[in-house]
Amino acid sequence: LRATFDIFNCVVQHLTLLFSAMFQLSINAFDYNCHVDLIKLLKQEGELLRLRKARQKMSELFPLTEEIWLDWLKDEIRLTEEEPNREKVYELFERAKKDYICPDIWLEYAQYSIGGMGSPGGIDKVRSIFERAVTAVGLHMTKGQTVWEAYREFENAILSTLERIHTLFRRQLAIPLMDMEATYAEYEEWSEQGVSEMVKHQYKKALQQMEKCKPFEESLLAAEPPKLAEYQTYIDFELKEGDPARVQITFERTLGENCLVPDMWAKYTTYLDRQLKIKDMVLSTHERAVRNCPWTMGLWKSYVLALERHGADHQTVSDVFEKALNAGFIQATDYVEIWQAYLDYLRRRVDFSKESSKELEELRGAFSRSLDYMKQDVEERFGESGDPSCIIMQIWARIEALHCKNMQKARELWDIIMTKGNAKYANMWLEYYNLERSYGDPVHCRKALHRAVQCTSDYPEHVCEVLLTFERVEGSLEDWDLAVQKTETRLNRVNEQRAKVAVKEANMARQEDDRADHRRKAKSDKKSQKKVQKGTRAGEKRRAEQDDYHNEWNEDSEQAPKRHRGNGDQATEEYMETETGLFGRNAPPGYKPAPPGTKKAQQGVADPAQRQNDDKPELRNDKSSVFISNLAYTLEEPDAKLRTLFETCGPIKQIRPVFSNKGNFKGYGYVQFESPVCVPEALKLDRREVEGRPMFVSPCVDKNKNPDFKVFKYETAMEKQKIFISGLPFSCTKEQLEELCKSHGTIKEVRLVTYRSGKPKGLAYVEFADEAQASQAVLKMDGIDVEGNKISVAISNPPRRNMMDRPGSSRFTSDLMPRQTYGSRGRGRTQLSLLPRSLHRHSAPAGKVENGTAAEQAAATASAPANAAGETKPLSNSDFARMLLSK
Numbered sequence: 001l002r003a004t005f006d007i008f009n010c011v012v013q014h015l016t017l018l019f020s021a022m023f024q025l026s027i028n029a030f031d032y033n034c035h036v037d038l039i040k041l042l043k044q045e046g047e048l049l050r051l052r053k054a055r056q057k058m059s060e061l062f063p064l065t066e067e068i069w070l071d072w073l074k075d076e077i078r079l080t081e082e083e084p085n086r087e088k089v090y091e092l093f094e095r096a097k098k099d100y101i102c103p104d105i106w107l108e109y110a111q112y113s114i115g116g117m118g119s120p121g122g123i124d125k126v127r128s129i130f131e132r133a134v135t136a137v138g139l140h141m142t143k144g145q146t147v148w149e150a151y152r153e154f155e156n157a158i159l160s161t162l163e164r165i166h167t168l169f170r171r172q173l174a175i176p177l178m179d180m181e182a183t184y185a186e187y188e189e190w191s192e193q194g195v196s197e198m199v200k201h202q203y204k205k206a207l208q209q210m211e212k213c214k215p216f217e218e219s220l221l222a223a224e225p226p227k228l229a230e231y232q233t234y235i236d237f238e239l240k241e242g243d244p245a246r247v248q249i250t251f252e253r254t255l256g257e258n259c260l261v262p263d264m265w266a267k268y269t270t271y272l273d274r275q276l277k278i279k280d281m282v283l284s285t286h287e288r289a290v291r292n293c294p295w296t297m298g299l300w301k302s303y304v305l306a307l308e309r310h311g312a313d314h315q316t317v318s319d320v321f322e323k324a325l326n327a328g329f330i331q332a333t334d335y336v337e338i339w340q341a342y343l344d345y346l347r348r349r350v351d352f353s354k355e356s357s358k359e360l361e362e363l364r365g366a367f368s369r370s371l372d373y374m375k376q377d378v379e380e381r382f383g384e385s386g387d388p389s390c391i392i393m394q395i396w397a398r399i400e401a402l403h404c405k406n407m408q409k410a411r412e413l414w415d416i417i418m419t420k421g422n423a424k425y426a427n428m429w430l431e432y433y434n435l436e437r438s439y440g441d442p443v444h445c446r447k448a449l450h451r452a453v454q455c456t457s458d459y460p461e462h463v464c465e466v467l468l469t470f471e472r473v474e475g476s477l478e479d480w481d482l483a484v485q486k487t488e489t490r491l492n493r494v495n496e497q498r499a500k501v502a503v504k505e506a507n508m509a510r511q512e513d514d515r516a517d518h519r520r521k522a523k524s525d526k527k528s529q530k531k532v533q534k535g536t537r538a539g540e541k542r543r544a545e546q547d548d549y550h551n552e553w554n555e556d557s558e559q560a561p562k563r564h565r566g567n568g569d570q571a572t573e574e575y576m577e578t579e580t581g582l583f584g585r586n587a588p589p590g591y592k593p594a595p596p597g598t599k600k601a602q603q604g605v606a607d608p609a610q611r612q613n614d615d616k617p618e619l620r621n622d623k624s625s626v627f628i629s630n631l632a633y634t635l636e637e638p639d640a641k642l643r644t645l646f647e648t649c650g651p652i653k654q655i656r657p658v659f660s661n662k663g664n665f666k667g668y669g670y671v672q673f674e675s676p677v678c679v680p681e682a683l684k685l686d687r688r689e690v691e692g693r694p695m696f697v698s699p700c701v702d703k704n705k706n707p708d709f710k711v712f713k714y715e716t717a718m719e720k721q722k723i724f725i726s727g728l729p730f731s732c733t734k735e736q737l738e739e740l741c742k743s744h745g746t747i748k749e750v751r752l753v754t755y756r757s758g759k760p761k762g763l764a765y766v767e768f769a770d771e772a773q774a775s776q777a778v779l780k781m782d783g784i785d786v787e788g789n790k791i792s793v794a795i796s797n798p799p800r801r802n803m804m805d806r807p808g809s810s811r812f813t814s815d816l817m818p819r820q821t822y823g824s825r826g827r828g829r830t831q832l833s834l835l836p837r838s839l840h841r842h843s844a845p846a847g848k849v850e851n852g853t854a855a856e857q858a859a860a861t862a863s864a865p866a867n868a869a870g871e872t873k874p875l876s877n878s879d880f881a882r883m884l885l886s887k
Helices: 002-027 032-045 048-061 066-079 083-099 103-114 122-137 144-157 162-173 180-190 197-222 228-241 244-257 262-276 279-292 297-309 314-325 332-349 358-382 391-402 407-422 426-439 442-455 460-474 477-534 538-551 599-603 608-615 638-646 676-683 734-744 771-781 811-815 853-863 877-886
Strands: 625-629 652-659 665-673 688-690 693-699 713-715 719-726 747-754 760-768 792-796 848-850
Touching (some): 228 244, 228 262, 244 262, 279 297, 297 314, 332 358, 332 391, 426 460, 460 477, 638 652, 638 665, 665 676, 719 771, 771 792
Antiparallel strands (some): 625 665, 625 693, 652 665, 713 848
């Protein structure tokens, strides 16, 4: 009873799995794993007829693997032992070899055909199959030899002529195959007349080729699946060698193990389209590609083009297109592209010299159907049309205007385009205007531009300029007056709106600055309380409070010098503590630690005599020195490290790294050369990476003695030839970014923005040769994916510096500074390319301005007293200090 019960449970479990697989397939017929499970269950059950139907159904939907085909073929061979049914097995073999080119399937096919050689024409059929097999897989480096040996054994078995067997040996020895030395030895032993010189020459040539390929074969044997990188290297080698047959077999081997890699299918089909151009081979490969990766739109698009290229009938192309629509693409834009490819094909079929034709009506019907498909199918599935700019309708309108001379239909299409949310974009109106200029009349051109002025919200200045230019060329005085009135009214309204937005942004920024001030003050108070609790001496306490005040301006780093660099890109300022320190607090100007091994050296206390020597003016020369900062605190032997870095710039007189009272390196120092001519060379090392951090190099100037000295300069106007990129992955390198941008123009400089620690911020600046190339890069690159990150690209538009960005400045002055109307990066990413030069409003000179000048002028205008001449008096450091105390 127990055994019976166990058998019953097994049967129930088996039937449950069986019905579950069948039910799942009734819901989703494209479930590949369910098909595999159903076939396994039916084979265990022994239901061969139902098993055959299940395999048949799966083969209609998917290409089958080599293992599934071999199992199916062996089962069918057992079922069809009688002679009349052999043709069905032959048909099944023919289907099997179409999915993948597999040596084992060809070998099984040839061996099965040997069993039928007793029938009329059987021997010729076997030879035909063997010939096809060696053509298809005879070049397979590791498995091709088996097929050749089977072919020779067959010829030996039927006692063929010696010449036929000689020919097979010669053909095999001319092909590079693994272990071909054994074949040559066998031929020497078999041939009574010896090996001819021609055969030896061909064998040596093939052997040399085999030695070239042997490293690639060995790497494949050692690699783990899927071996895609190894196969790609192998393919590159064969492409360089240039033998089409070997390239083809290498691709086939790769796809046999990586059949679900769309890029590999795309490379293979592209090679066949451009190199071999054999119709049957090209079209069969395209068909296999879309069967393996039906979700990849690019493969379907290439298939449609290949069918047209090789003259396939119209019904075949249409059927392939309909299959593509049902393939289940993963994004809405894929459907737009496949429709565009099909519509292009239909347009090329039309003879527009005829007023009306069947092909033209079919083209118009396809355009109409594509719009309905986007609205009903694509939008419902993805929640978006995939064609927000209505490219398909734009193409249709141009075809109607250019080829059919039907401007009325083109205008109707453009009315629909504008009602789909495109009326606010200047470039859409200009597209319509250009269509009217080319194929319409001045009346409709004027009408389009008037509507554009009223509706455009992104770049109204541009469409206003186009309208005025149009009226200058073609309009009457009344037309000109009306255009001027409309453009002025529109631009005034736009400027009012922008001013409101600017005020709102300024208020938000001021609130954020106030919150930041509050946080800094709370942090400073907390530190002061801790110092009081420790009961430190009064002098030490005052020094700590000064350090705390300094740290308010240096939250990113505890190093004494704080630099805000912006060499033309970020429009930021620089401040640095020089040898006299902050707020006149004197620091040891030539501080050097005492010799190692002494207690004074460990505490960082310099010998008084040494300090007296360093303080001597003749030992210090700012004109011959540079200031080094942003070095790592953990830098070992900074003196030796700096000497190594700067000795190429010229003879060094002394190096003065700065240490704390405890002997710890503070991350900055001074390098003094013997001659001032060495300083420019040293400044070229600015931003050089030192142990993972960018090293800052600047002129050594005492700002207490030279308060008006300006070191760094930056652009205050839009940098039209340079683009600003944000959202980059932190792993992006300068070389990768240059490779990404070089297709859009000549690159002059690429700079990745980093923190003081050297870690990337995900920002970069790329400078092109001219403004046009930069604008083109913005249009092409904005919004693209880079390693999974969607980047933003805009023309570089440095903001004005707020005076609070500098230590010692007043909050009062920053409140009075007007912020840029368009934000920090311009109002739109194509502002530079669409806004006419005549409409630019420059708030500052376009040239380079000394660092801090613009901000100081704004502050002076707001708060400083004016002299008798009406000129603004610049504020001193004491003036700023009084402002802080008054607040």
